[in-house]
Amino acid sequence: MLCQDIHKAIAPWLDRYKQICVVADEAVNVDWPYPTLRITVSEQDKSLETVSRIWDFLLEQHFTRRGLLIAVGGGVLTDLAGFAAATYKRGIDYLNIPTTLLAMVDASTGGKTGFNYHGLKNAIGAFHAPVETLIYPPFLDTLPPQQFLSGFAEMLKTGLIASSPSERGSEGALWYRLLQYDLDTIDTAALAPLIMDCIAVKERIVAADPDEQGPRKALNLGHTFGHALEEISFVHRTSSLGPLLHGYAVLYGLIAELYLSVTLLGCPRDPLQQLTLLMLRYYGRPVCKCSDRRQLITLMQQDKKNEHAAEINCTLLHAIGAPAINQTVTPAQAEEALEYLFSL
Ligand SMILES: NC(=O)c1ccc[n+]([C@@H]2O[C@H](COP(=O)([O-])OP(=O)(O)OC[C@H]3O[C@@H](n4cnc5c(N)ncnc54)[C@H](O)[C@@H]3O)[C@@H](O)[C@H]2O)c1
Numbered sequence: 122m123l124c125q126d127i128h129k130a131i132a133p134w135l136d137r138y139k140q141i142c143v144v145a146d147e148a149v150n151v152d153w154p155y156p157t158l159r160i161t162v163s164e165q166d167k168s169l170e171t172v173s174r175i176w177d178f179l180l181e182q183h184f185t186r187r188g189l190l191i192a193v194g195g196g197v198l199t200d201l202a203g204f205a206a207a208t209y210k211r212g213i214d215y216l217n218i219p220t221t222l223l224a225m226v227d228a229s230t231g232g233k234t235g236f237n238y239h240g241l242k243n244a245i246g247a248f249h250a251p252v253e254t255l256i257y258p259p260f261l262d263t264l265p266p267q268q269f270l271s272g273f274a275e276m277l278k279t280g281l282i283a284s285s286p287s288e289r290g291s292e293g294a295l296w297y298r299l300l301q302y303d304l305d306t307i308d309t310a311a312l313a314p315l316i317m318d319c320i321a322v323k324e325r326i327v328a329a330d331p332d333e334q335g336p337r338k339a340l341n342l343g344h345t346f347g348h349a350l351e352e353i354s355f356v357h358r359t360s361s362l363g364p365l366l367h368g369y370a371v372l373y374g375l376i377a378e379l380y381l382s383v384t385l386l387g388c389p390r391d392p393l394q395q396l397t398l399l400m401l402r403y404y405g406r407p408v409c410k411c412s413d414r415r416q417l418i419t420l421m422q423q424d425k426k427n428e429h430a431a432e433i434n435c436t437l438l439h440a441i442g443a444p445a446i447n448q449t450v451t452p453a454q455a456e457e458a459l460e461y462l463f464s465l
Contacts, residue, residue, distance in 0.1 A: 122253060122254070122255055122256065123256045123258075123313060123317055124255050124256065124257050125257075127151070127218060127255060127257045130255045130257070131191070131216070131255070134189060134216060134252070134253065135189075137189070138187060138188055138189035138214070139185060139187040139188055140182070140184055140185060140187065140188035140189070141155040141156075141188065141189050141191060142155060142156050142157070142158070142178070142179060142182050142184055142188060142189075142190050142191070143155050143156070143157040143158070143190075143191045143192075143193060144157075144158045144160065144175055144178070144190065144191070144192050144193070144194075144198065144201075144202045144205075145157055145158070145159050145160075145193040145194060145198075146159075146160065146161075146162055146193060146194025146195055146198045146220060147159050147160060147161045147162075148161075148194070148195075148220075148263075149193055149194060149220045149260065150263075151193065153191070153193075155191070156178075156182050158174070158175065158178040160174065160175075160198070162194060162195065162197045162198050162201070163197065164197060164237070164351075164355055164364070164367070165355065166197065167197045167200065167201060167236045167237045168236055168237060168238075169236060169238065169245070171201050171236070172201055172204055172205050172208075172236055175201065175202060175205035175209075176205055176208075176209055179205070179209050179213075184209070184213070185210070186210050186211075186212075186213055188213060188214075189213075189214050189215065189216060189252070190202060190205070190206050190209075190213060190214070190215040190216070191215070191216050191218060192206075192215055192216070192217050192218065192229075192251075193218040193220060194218075194219070194220055194221075194224070195219070195220060195221035195223065195224045195228075195268075196219070196221060196223050196224040196227070196228030196229070196367065198224075199217050199219055199224050199228050199229045199234075199251075200228060200233070200234050200235055200236065200243070200246075201234075201236060202215060202234075203215060203217070203232075203233075203234030203249055203251065204234035204235050204236060204245075204246060204247060204249070206234070206249060207234050207247040207248075207249030208247065212249065214251075214252045215249075215251050215252070216251055216252050216253050216254075216255070217229035217230075217251040217253070217254040217255070218254075218255045218257065219254065219256070219260075220260040220264075221260075221261075221264060221268055221271075221272055222261055222264065222268070222269055222271070222272025222273060222276075222312075222316070223268070223271050223272035223275055223367060223368055224272075225256050225258075225261075225272070225316050225320070226272060226275050226276050226279065226316055226319040226320060226323075227272075227275040227279075227319075227323065229251065229254045230251075230254050230320055230323050230324060230327070231250070231323055231324075231327045231340075232248045232249055232250030232251070232327070232331065233246060233248060234246055234247055234248070234249050235247065240352060241352065241423070242348045242351060242352050248331065248332065250331075254320075256313075256316060256317070256320070258309035258310075258312060258313050258316065259309060261307055261309055261312065262307065262309065264307065266307075267366060267369075268366065269307050270304065270366075270368065270369070270403055270404060271366040271367055271368025271369055272368055273299075273302075273304065273368065274343075274368035274369065274371045274372035274375070274404075275319075275368055275371060276299055276315060276316075276319050277296075277299055277372070277375065277396065277399070278340075278342050278343050278371060278375060279295065279319040279322050279323065279340075280295040280296030280297075280298075280299045280300075280319075281296055281342060281375070281379075281392060281438060281441055281442075282322070282326075282339045282340070282342055282438070282442065282444045283295050283296075283322040283442060295315070295318055295319070295322070296392070296441055296442075298315060298318075299315060300395060302315065304399070304402075304403050323340065326339060326340060327340075335446065336446070338436050338444075338446035338447065339436055339444035339446055340436075341435075341436045341446075342375065342378060342436045342437070342438065342444060343371045343372070343374035343375035343378055344371060344374055344436075345374065345378065345421055345424055345433065345434065345435045345436070345450075346373065346374035346377040346378055346417075346421065346435075346455075346458065346459075346462075347367075347370040347371040347372075347373065347374025347375070348370070348374070348420075348424060349374075349417045349420040349421045349424070350365055350370040350373055350374060350407065350417065351365050351367060351370035352420050353413055353416055353417055353420060354370065365407075369404055369407075372396070372399075372400060372404055373400070373404075373407045373462055375396055376393065376396055376397060376400060376461075376462050376465070377455075377458040377459060377461070377462045378435055378436070378437055378438075378458070379392055379393040379396060379437075379438065380393060380457075380458045380461045380462070381435065381437055381448075381450060381454060381455075381458050382437040382438040382439070382445070384454075384457075385437065385448070385450075385454065386437055386438070386439050386445055386448075387439075388437070388438045388439060388440055389440060389441075391441075392438070392441055397465060400465070401465070406463075406465055407462065407463065408463075409459070409463050414456060414459050414463075417455075417459060418433075418452050418455055418456060418459075421433045421455060422452070432449055433449065433450040433451070433452065433455050434447060434448070434449060434450075435448045435449075435450050436448065
């Protein structure tokens with residue numbers, strides 16, 4: 122829900138619960154009139170230890186199953202707090218207040234929660250949807266430009282899977298409207314309708330397939346390559362990629378997977394070219410050593426989306442607005458896509 126005043130937007134929820142606790146990202150400067158655990162979070166802190174800190178805080182507060190946990194922060198915080206809520210006393214309600222663009226358009230809806238384990242992204246997790254997600258765009262005013270671009274990459278993904286050139290409804294034209302957005306500025310007034318349209322697309326897809334048995338896999342476009350790039354950049358310190366923000370990894374993953382969509386499924390080249398131009402102008406090229414490429418293939422083979430070890434399962438595109446889920450890509454084809462990405 123889009124809101125003008127965050128405290129007023131929370132108010133209706135307060136009557137329904139016996140207790141309120143807040144877990145807030147240290148980077149967000151808001152005072153909460155409830156017991157609050159402030160934590161500094163980065164992808165490296167997306168761990169069992171941080172989940173355990175949240176459980177400890179709730180226990181110290183004698184938090185019961187009739188309480189509401191409010192999660193305020195970026196996607197790392199909402200994923201961690203959501204997992205803590207999914208598991209504390211077999212599950213309590215939580216409400217998300219995302220403060221990064223990425224968390225607004227993606228991480229804070231859909232009910233996926235979890236943390237990284239043994240170097241694998243989101244290896245442990247649970248499906249547990251928040252009771253509400255409150256969108257307050259002025260939080261974006263303090264967001265560093267790179268974090269903004271990271272979130273915008275997930276919006277581009279949403280535009281690619283949802284838009285159709287023949288549809289002229291707001292959702293249908295999303296990809297084309299996103300391409301027109303001036304990425305040199307953070308204009309919250311212009312962004313608000315785009316954010317709400319991206320959320321509407323995700324909610325529509327998740328409602329049709331909450332457990333990710335089929336259509337929801339469309340949302341994974343860019344993420345098979347993206348997660349491997351993110352993992353290698355964070356966890357496997359030998360990589361030359363150096364810590365990649367989630368959305369940057371997704372943008373590079375989208376380019377690799379659109380390349381495969383063109384070569385394997387005959388997808389038109391336009392979106393690949395449009396994304397490549399955006400990458401070169403705003404995101405920069407990814408750098409990678411040959412040894413990283415072998416490790417990237419191995420990581421993709423270990424991805425939790427795969428049903429068989431050694432297989433690489435991807436979502437690709439037949440065309441803009443026509444995702445193709447459950448595509449099996451061979452290691453040689455994946456290597457060719459990486460070759461393309463790293464040669465740009
Ligand atoms: N659950 C899902 O469906 C889903 C979907 C997409 C991504 N994710 C997860 O989201 C995570 C990435 O989220 P993210 O990009 O928000 O990163 P993040 O949570 O690490 O936040 C990025 C940085 O911005 C800071 N920050 C937060 N709000 C701020 C604000 N308003 N102003 C200034 N700084 C602020 C944070 O402290 C952090 O340093 C990844 O771990 C990814 O796996 C989850």
